[in-house]
Amino acid sequence: MATPSRSSVIIVGAGISGIAAAKILVENGVEDIVILEATDRIGGRMRKEAFGGVTVELGANWIMGVGGKVPNPVWELAAKSSLRTCLSDYSNVRYNIYGRSGKMFPSELAADSYTKAVDSALEKLRNQQGTDGGRRDFSRATEPPSSPKTPLEQAIDFVLHDIEMREVLPIPTFLDYGEQEYLVADERGYEELVHKLARDFLSIASEGEILDSRLQLNKVVRKIQHSRSGVTITTEDGSVYDANYAILSVSIGVLQSDLISFQPSMPRWKMEAIGKVGVTVYTKIYLKFPYKFWPCGPEKEFFIYAHERRGYYAFWQHMENAHPGSNILVVTLTNEESNRVENQPDEETLKEAMEILRDMFGPNIPNATDILVSRWWNDRFQRCSYSNYPITSNHQVVQSIKAPVGHIFFTGEHTSEKFSGYVHGGYLAGIDTSKALLEEMWKEKEGKAVRLTQVIRRLS
Ligand SMILES: Cc1cc2nc3c(=O)[nH]c(=O)nc-3n(C[C@H](O)[C@H](O)[C@H](O)COP(=O)(O)OP(=O)(O)OC[C@H]3O[C@@H](n4cnc5c(N)ncnc54)[C@H](O)[C@@H]3O)c2cc1C
Numbered sequence: 225m226a227t228p229s230r231s232s233v234i235i236v237g238a239g240i241s242g243i244a245a246a247k248i249l250v251e252n253g254v255e256d257i258v259i260l261e262a263t264d265r266i267g268g269r270m271r272k273e274a275f276g277g278v279t280v281e282l283g284a285n286w287i288m289g290v291g292g293k294v295p296n297p298v299w300e301l302a303a304k305s306s307l308r309t310c311l312s313d314y315s316n317v318r319y320n321i322y323g324r325s326g327k328m329f330p331s332e333l334a335a336d337s338y339t340k341a342v343d344s345a346l347e348k349l350r351n352q353q354g355t356d357g358g359r360r361d362f363s364r365a366t367e368p369p370s371s372p373k374t375p376l377e378q379a380i381d382f383v384l385h386d387i388e389m390r391e392v393l394p395i396p397t398f399l400d401y402g403e404q405e406y407l408v409a410d411e412r413g414y415e416e417l418v419h420k421l422a423r424d425f426l427s428i429a430s431e432g433e434i435l436d437s438r439l440q441l442n443k444v445v446r447k448i449q450h451s452r453s454g455v456t457i458t459t460e461d462g463s464v465y466d467a468n469y470a471i472l473s474v475s476i477g478v479l480q481s482d483l484i485s486f487q488p489s490m491p492r493w494k495m496e497a498i499g500k501v502g503v504t505v506y507t508k509i510y511l512k513f514p515y516k517f518w519p520c521g522p523e524k525e526f527f528i529y530a531h532e533r534r535g536y537y538a539f540w541q542h543m544e545n546a547h548p549g550s551n552i553l554v555v556t557l558t559n560e561e562s563n564r565v566e567n568q569p570d571e572e573t574l575k576e577a578m579e580i581l582r583d584m585f586g587p588n589i590p591n592a593t594d595i596l597v598s599r600w601w602n603d604r605f606q607r608c609s610y611s612n613y614p615i616t617s618n619h620q621v622v623q624s625i626k627a628p629v630g631h632i633f634f635t636g637e638h639t640s641e642k643f644s645g646y647v648h649g650g651y652l653a654g655i656d657t658s659k660a661l662l663e664e665m666w667k668e669k670e671g672k673a674v675r676l677t678q679v680i681r682r683l684s
Contacts, residue, residue: 229466230454230466230467230468231256231257231258231465231466231467231468232249232254232256232257232467232468232469232665233249233254233257233258233467233468233469233470233471233661234257234258234259234260234455234457234465234467234469234470234471235249235257235258235259235260235470235471235473236260236445236448236457236470236471236472236473236474236484237259237260237261237262237268237472237473237474237636238259238261238265238266238267238268238418238422238439238441239266239267239268239269239270239418239473239636239650240267240268240270240417240418240421240647240650240651240654241473241635241636241637241639241650241651241653241654241657242259242261242268242471242473242635242636242654243259243266243418243421243422243654244421244650244651244652244654244655244658245471245473245635245654245655245657245658245661246259246422246425246438246654246658247421247422247424247425247654248654248655248658248659248662249658249661249662250425251425252658252662254662254665257438258438258440258465258467259438259439259440260440260443260445260457260459260465261439261440261441261442261443262442262443262444262445262605263441263442263605264441264442265415265441266415266418266419266422266434266439266441267413267414267415267418267419268283268418268475268606268650269283269284269475269600269606269609269610269650270283270284270413270414270415270417270418270647271283271413271415272412272413272414272415273596275510275512275552275594275596276510276512276550276551276552276594277550278411278543278547278550278552279410279411279412279413280508280510280543280552280554280596281408281413281414281508282508282596282598283414283598283600283609284408284414284646284647285407285408285414285508286312286405286406286407286408287299287302287309287405287406287408287647287648288397288398288401288405288646288647288648289397289398289400289401289402289403289404289405289646289648290401290402290404290405290406291401291402291403291404292398292399292400292401292402292403293402294400294401295401296397296400296401296402296648297648297651297652298417298647298648298651299401299406301417301420301421301651302406302408302417304420305412305416305417305420307408307410307412307414307416307417308408308409308410308411309406309407309408309409309410310406310407310409310545310546311404311405311406311407312404312405312406312407312525312526312545313522313523313524313525313526313545314405314525314526315522315523316523316524317383317525317526317527317528318334318335318338318380318383318528319331319334319335320523320524320526320527320528321334321376321379321380321527321528321529321530322527322528322529322530322583322584323375323376323530324375324530324531324583325583326583326584326585326586329376329530333376334376334380337372337374337376337377337380338380338384340372340377340380341372341377341380341381341384341385342384344372344377344381344385372534374530375530375531375532376530378530378531378532378533378534378535379528379529379530379531379534379538380528381534382534382535382538382539382558383528383538383539386504386535386558386559387539387556387558396642396643397642397643397646397648400642401648407545407546409546409547414647417647419434422434422439426438426439442461443459443460443461443463444459444460444461444483444605445457445458445459445460445474445483445484446458446459446460446483446484446485447484447485447486447487448470448472448484448485448486448487448632449486449487450470450486450487450488450629450630450631450632451630451631452630452631453468454466454467454468454469454631455467455468455469455470455631455632457470468631468665469631469632469633469661469664469665470631470632470633471632471633471634471635471657471658471661472484472632472633472634472635472636473634473635473636473654474605474636475605475606475607475608475610475611475636475637475638476498476501476503476608476611476625476636476638477503477606477607477608478604478605478606478607479498479638480498480499480501480503480607481604481607483604483605486632490629491629493624494624494625494627494629496624497620497621497624497625498625500621501611501612501613501621501625501638502611502612502613503607503608503609503610503611503612504558504559504608504609504610504611504612504645505558505559505562505563505566505600505601505608505609506556506557506558506562506600506609506610507556507557507558507561507562507565507566507597507598507599507600507609508554508555508556508596508597508598509554509555509556509557509565509573509577509595509596509597509598510552510553510554510595510596510597511552511553511554511555511574511577511592511594511595512550512551512552512592512593512594512595513551513552513553513589513590513592513593514551514590514593515551515590516542516544516551517585517589517590518542518553518585520542520544524542525541525542525544525545526539526540526541527540527541527584528540529580529583529584531580535557535558535559535560535561536561536580537555537557537576537577537580538555538556539555539556540553540554540555540556541553541554541555541556553581555577555580562600562601563601565597566597566599566601566602567602570595570597573595573597574592574595577592577595578591578592610637610638610644610645610646611637611638611644611645612645613644619641622639622640622641622644623641625638625639626639626653626657628660628661628664633657633660633661634657635653635654635656635657635658636650636653636654637649637650637653639653639656639657640652640653640656
């Protein structure tokens with residue numbers, strides 16, 4: 225196979241960070257780039273899917289952090305694309321808790337359990353900091369002394385710890401950008417933001433489709449050879465690409481897997497840092513019904529189910545605010561439960577979910593007519609939903625994760641010190657990494673010019 229000509233920079237991965245990084249390079253005159261993306265699409269973890277007559281999101285769904293003094297850059301991108309969004313109504317979520325009897329828990333009881341769960345969540349975070357450096361290990365359950373025991377306490381603890389408080393307080397996203405969260409409910413999907421960024425610098429055909437040889441889809445990077453003079457990248461189909469530099473935007477889950485090999489190997493400090501980062505798996509299960517049987521209206525968008533098994537079909541949302549008349553519910557699972565459900569047939573999952581719904585809403589509710597289950601853990605191009613640096617957010621670990629190794633630069637949500645795990649984290653990381661690379665390229669150019677002047681002086 226013919227080797228393509230050498231480019232200045234190869235960007236591995238076409239999620240929001242890779243595309244943002246590529247855009248900055250092109251806008252700064254580095255036009256001979258190549259983007260290698262393993263799948264047949266751009267957007268990465270921003271991924272829409274048609275389901276039950278509407279467009280739903282398998283990955284990122286919310287623009288988190290809106291309404292503060294500083295505008296969230298992703299909110300600004302959404303405004304430019306006139307993305308349809310819907311303010312999420314979390315009010316009362318902590319009290320919309322159903323037990324196995326189908327009855328809601330009295331709000332005073334929920335309030336007590338909530339206080340207890342906050343203490344426990346904080347204690348758990350502190351424990352993690354002290355023991356395992358925050359790395360999420362599915363096989364080892366750490367149980368603080370005052371860990372929640374009753375189904376109600378477990379459910380609140382799950383929502384707090386696995387859904388809401390996955391960062392140290394105060395959460396930089398909400399502190400900087402505001403506390404509102406907007407659900408993207410646009411038929412073009414959240415990924416439209418990535419497409420728009422890409423269309424800004426890549427050639428497009430008349431129907432708006434990207435047709436630019438610099439974007440190469442279905443190219444799974446398997447090997448990166450690097451030296452002082454540049455990088456040589458080999459993909460699964462045997463194609464070989466040479467460049468002066470590479471920007472690697474694959475997820476932390478991929479970096480922790482053996483999908484990509486490096487020659488020479490990554491230095492020890494880099495591997496150790498990569499190994500220290502925890503990952504969260506976040507699974508969405510969409511269920512379509514012939515009609516609604518759940519309460520709607522203000523303060524009813526989210527509800528919780530309290531099962532004795534922590535996180536078992538605990539966190540529910542109806543889609544009536546985002547997609548009125550769609551008759552869709554979504555339930556979120558995380559980590560161990562995600563893993564379990566990813567590895568079983570969807571019919572089994574549907575059966576489990578229906579049992580829970582019948583516990584909550586009675587035996588006469590209709591069966592779901594369709595189900596959609598996301599599988600981020602089993603996706604070899606992801607191996608996680610997002611990085612998880614609980615309080616250990618030890619400055620040094622993130623710095624080591626994002627530090628370049630020779631001519632390889634690193635980006636992606638997991639390289640963002642303040643906003644890891646978020647779309648805006650990925651977007652800002654892409655911009656930052658490219659700026660750092662441009663600086664390096666300019667320095668190298670300056671160095672070459674100085675060396676050339678010295679040679680000319682010596683010769684004259
Ligand atoms: C279920 C879920 C829910 C989420 N919810 C939210 C939310 O509501 N709000 C929010 O702000 N954030 C949310 N996030 C996080 C957000 O989606 C990510 O932080 C962000 O999209 C990451 O962008 P990225 O560019 O860093 O990585 P990615 O989007 O993962 O891009 C990396 C790209 O690299 C490609 N790739 C991987 N391996 C290779 C290889 N070997 N060769 C070539 N290409 C490769 C991948 O296919 C992918 O396209 C959620 C994520 C998930 C999964």
